[in-house]
Amino acid sequence: MLRSLLFWAILLLLVPQPPAPRSAGTITVDASRPGHEIPANLYGIFFEEISHAGDGGLYAELIQNRGFEDSRLPPMCKLENGFVVPPRTPHFDTGKPSEWRLRWNVTSETPAWTLDAGGGSAEMRLTDATPLTEATPHSLLVEVKAVPAGVAVAVRNEGYWGINVQQGSQYRLSLYARSDGSFKGPITARLESADGRVLASAPIASRLANGWTKFEATLTATDTDPKARFALHLGSTGTVGFDFVSLFPAKTWRDRPNGLRPDLAEIIAGLRPGFVRWPGGCFAEGINIESRPQWKRSIGRLEDRTGTYSPWGYWSTDGFGYHEFLQFSEDLGADALFVVNVGVSCSMRSGTFLEDDALPGLIHDALDAIEYAIGPVSSRWGALRARHGHPAPFPLKYIEIGNEQRGERYGERVAMFYKAIKAKYPRMQIALSSWIAGVDQRIIDAAGKIDIVDEHAYKPLHWAIENFDSFAAYKRQGWDLYIGEFATNAGVGRGNVLAMLNDAAYMMSMEKNSDLVKLGSYAPLLENVNDRDWPVNMIHFDSSRAYLRATYYANKLFAENLPTINLATVVDYTPATSKPITARVGLGTHNTAAEFKDVTIERNGQTLFRSNFSSADGWTPEGRRGRWSVVDGAYRQEEQAIAWSYIPETGGADYTVSLEARKLSGLEGFIIPVGVADGRRVQWNVGGWGNTRHAVQAADAVVGEQQRGSIETGRWYDIRIDVRDRTIRGYLDGQLVQERTLPRIDKVLAISGRDAKSGDIIIKVVNSAPEAAAMTVNISGATPASGTATVLRSDNPLEENSFDEPTKIVPQTSPLTVRGGAVSHTFEPYSLTILRLRTR
Numbered sequence: 001m002l003r004s005l006l007f008w009a010i011l012l013l014l015v016p017q018p019p020a021p022r023s024a025g026t027i028t029v030d031a032s033r034p035g036h037e038i039p040a041n042l043y044g045i046f047f048e049e050i051s052h053a054g055d056g057g058l059y060a061e062l063i064q065n066r067g068f069e070d071s072r073l074p075p076m077c078k079l080e081n082g083f084v085v086p087p088r089t090p091h092f093d094t095g096k097p098s099e100w101r102l103r104w105n106v107t108s109e110t111p112a113w114t115l116d117a118g119g120g121s122a123e124m125r126l127t128d129a130t131p132l133t134e135a136t137p138h139s140l141l142v143e144v145k146a147v148p149a150g151v152a153v154a155v156r157n158e159g160y161w162g163i164n165v166q167q168g169s170q171y172r173l174s175l176y177a178r179s180d181g182s183f184k185g186p187i188t189a190r191l192e193s194a195d196g197r198v199l200a201s202a203p204i205a206s207r208l209a210n211g212w213t214k215f216e217a218t219l220t221a222t223d224t225d226p227k228a229r230f231a232l233h234l235g236s237t238g239t240v241g242f243d244f245v246s247l248f249p250a251k252t253w254r255d256r257p258n259g260l261r262p263d264l265a266e267i268i269a270g271l272r273p274g275f276v277r278w279p280g281g282c283f284a285e286g287i288n289i290e291s292r293p294q295w296k297r298s299i300g301r302l303e304d305r306t307g308t309y310s311p312w313g314y315w316s317t318d319g320f321g322y323h324e325f326l327q328f329s330e331d332l333g334a335d336a337l338f339v340v341n342v343g344v345s346c347s348m349r350s351g352t353f354l355e356d357d358a359l360p361g362l363i364h365d366a367l368d369a370i371e372y373a374i375g376p377v378s379s380r381w382g383a384l385r386a387r388h389g390h391p392a393p394f395p396l397k398y399i400e401i402g403n404e405q406r407g408e409r410y411g412e413r414v415a416m417f418y419k420a421i422k423a424k425y426p427r428m429q430i431a432l433s434s435w436i437a438g439v440d441q442r443i444i445d446a447a448g449k450i451d452i453v454d455e456h457a458y459k460p461l462h463w464a465i466e467n468f469d470s471f472a473a474y475k476r477q478g479w480d481l482y483i484g485e486f487a488t489n490a491g492v493g494r495g496n497v498l499a500m501l502n503d504a505a506y507m508m509s510m511e512k513n514s515d516l517v518k519l520g521s522y523a524p525l526l527e528n529v530n531d532r533d534w535p536v537n538m539i540h541f542d543s544s545r546a547y548l549r550a551t552y553y554a555n556k557l558f559a560e561n562l563p564t565i566n567l568a569t570v571v572d573y574t575p576a577t578s579k580p581i582t583a584r585v586g587l588g589t590h591n592t593a594a595e596f597k598d599v600t601i602e603r604n605g606q607t608l609f610r611s612n613f614s615s616a617d618g619w620t621p622e623g624r625r626g627r628w629s630v631v632d633g634a635y636r637q638e639e640q641a642i643a644w645s646y647i648p649e650t651g652g653a654d655y656t657v658s659l660e661a662r663k664l665s666g667l668e669g670f671i672i673p674v675g676v677a678d679g680r681r682v683q684w685n686v687g688g689w690g691n692t693r694h695a696v697q698a699a700d701a702v703v704g705e706q707q708r709g710s711i712e713t714g715r716w717y718d719i720r721i722d723v724r725d726r727t728i729r730g731y732l733d734g735q736l737v738q739e740r741t742l743p744r745i746d747k748v749l750a751i752s753g754r755d756a757k758s759g760d761i762i763i764k765v766v767n768s769a770p771e772a773a774a775m776t777v778n779i780s781g782a783t784p785a786s787g788t789a790t791v792l793r794s795d796n797p798l799e800e801n802s803f804d805e806p807t808k809i810v811p812q813t814s815p816l817t818v819r820g821g822a823v824s825h826t827f828e829p830y831s832l833t834i835l836r837l838r839t840r
Contacts (some may be wrong), residue, residue, distance in 0.1 A: 059319050068140050102313060152188070163229060171249050192228060406440050406443065432454065491680065497550050567754055
């Protein structure tokens with residue numbers, strides 16, 4: 001029997017299978033009806049020091065902890081039980097101290113540095129005696145007590161998870177050293193492979209003075225190792241001190257000193273960014289107000305830069321500082337967007353702040369920053385810019401006041417900055433940052449006049465497709481909208497094709513509503529794969545390699561194919577397949593303790609499942625949170641936690657779930673997961689959002705509108721949920737409370753525009769369905785003569801690029817057939833397509 005089944009299984013694989021069904025439809029473009037103009041700088045980049053995007057990434061410095069300062073605590077913080085604890089002063093929003101803390105991962109006073117006595121005897125330690133500069137008060141003191149003949153004591157640095165050494169390349173070393181006269185030398189600098197082979201070597205010094213002396217050398221590699229390390233070999237006994245040990249590849253992007261890693265900078269340049277936002281993000285705020293970045297500490301001589309503690313858990317050197325940010329923007333041909341601190345630290349961390357009487361100083365500091373960027377060389381800060389090698393103004397065009405703040409109090413601070421900046425620089429564009437996932441009208445009302453509102457939009461999977469053209473519903477209020485951070489960052493692995501399709505749909509919505517949306521930047525931009533601080537990032541790299549997510553290529557295609565003006569576009573398409581909600585039933589709580597009983601699933605009058613909880617058989621808690629048990633015939637989750645428990649997947653569509661539920665304590669009601677659709681959990685959230693709303697949800701996304709409602713503690717509720725196709729009807733105590741239908745995600749979406757310079761009509765199309773869509777493209781008001789189709793897609797929407805397969809998902813361009821002025825094109829499943837039509 002087994003052999004027979006195997007034979008038929010193999011035969012089925014060999015027999016050609018019918019192709020996936022195709023749906024037909026039309027895309028109609030009216031070239032005679034031009035719409036809104038599209039800003040040439042609509043798509044930009046957002047750089048933040050997160051996941052070692054700068055230090056250990058774009059910034060080309062190869063030595064980690066070059067100034068021996070990385071084991072110091074952030075200012076005003078203390079260490080408690082392995083956690084960094086900021087001052088427990090009132091939070092800007094709540095007035096109550098935040099309990100936030102950050103795990104401290106530093107395990108040595110000399111992170112990234114190790115000592116190898118080589119069979120001899122030596123010790124190393126930090127010292128703050130005889131500091132090199134005020135900014136780098138600590139240095140490394142090495143005491144060599146014994147050196148066996150023919151060997152040397154070595155002080156090694158691992159770099160940022162390895163140093164990329166390439167045969168024939170040169171590396172420029174600089175360091176400071178001193179001795180009390182006991183050390184007789186020599187000192188030799190080396191680049192070594194992971195297995196100890198010498199890849200490059202250069203003598204540094206034979207004798208040292210008592211004070212600090214700067215030494216420089218060039219090391220030329222004779223072999224290759226992307227995981228190499230740097231070493232200082234000490235050839236005699238005695239005491240020697242080191243500070244500010246720096247190593248750069250001789251070749252940086254555009255050959256700038258203190259420059260950038262060429263491959264990463266070139267990848268970013270490939271996005272053709274219209275602007276660069278810097279330095280944050282949360283980085284612009286700090287974990288507490290004392291640790292906020294201060295631009296004046298990030299310019300000038302590197303040895304005088306104090307560094308900034310990143311809210312993502314490590315020290316930044318500030319080597320990629322304010323001047324370098326402005327220079328990078330100019331080199332990219334992009335406008336600069338500088339985020340200034342509004343006197344408040346990160347709202348999602350400590351939220352500590354400076355009192356109102358400190359605001360004049362902060363505003364003056366912002367004015368100084370603008371003067372440094374664009375002021376005349378006769379001004380104080382313009383003159384300093386010129387002394388730093390750039391007499392011409394930099395392309396600073398935007399100032400953003402704060403990051404992800406909220407409420408009237410923040411808006412009032414914005415108003416003070418706005419008035420002062422506009423008085424001196426009336427052409428400078430001023431933005432406020434409006435919290436996360438929505439526009440906080442309270443801020444805008446309190447701020448009064450504002451140029452730009454920055455909304456951050458991290459969306460769950462399928463939200464952008466389900467809610468396509470969401471910006472059309474925004475009220476136009478006389479300010480422009482900037483989507484400063486956007487991404488589909490949940491349920492998409494590290495960034496698969498589904499993420500790309502949703503990101504593309506979101507960008508299409510931005511572009512379509514260009515009367516409102518003037519700027520947009522994906523976030524985060526960069527991730528060193530050895531330190532992932534955020535789940536989904538655009539560009540992944542290690543010491544020597546990089547690979548680009550499908551979303552990178554989508555962003556690149558959008559920038560390369562940016563029209564001048566929108567054209568009216570209508571899609572008429574009905575997908576061939578339908579995906580109903582299928583049964584996967586569970587019970588859940590969100591910061592609440594609750595209990596449940598008499599769970600039943602029925603279909604067409606037949607009982608599929610019933611549990612009266614004489615035991616917990618058949619129920620499986622998911623995750624580590626919550627405590628589930630059977631108590632007096634009820635299934636109880638007794639912790640105020642986010643917790644889930646499920647029965648085995650039942651499957652099938654069109655069914656009814658009924659049960660009783662009671663809230664025991666906590667902030668909210670309860671959640672009933674009822675099924676799966678489009679790869680997401682579908683649930684009815686009863687008494688959510690602080691026990692104020694009911695909502696049907698697909699994963700975390702609300703379907704339709706929330707509905708006001710709450711749940712009483714201690715009261716049993718009869719719950720019935722009818723699931724029919726993609727519609728959910730929720731009943732409480734026999735009364736219909738909510739009815740919602742999941743929007744389709746298998747859609748064809750399209751926008752179009754005209755490029756005024758070339759006359760081309762550009763059509764961007766997302767097909768999110770699993771089947772191909774055969775479409776007729778009708779153009780009125782113009783006659784296409786020829787064209788190209790550029791496609792970014794995969795048969796498997798869960799596929800991702802990787803180091804091993806960096807080009808698995810890349811755009812492919814082919815000629816487009818145009819006959820008699822008509823275009824027929826089949827849009828492949830799970831695809832983004834750019835049609836570029838040349839017109840007569």
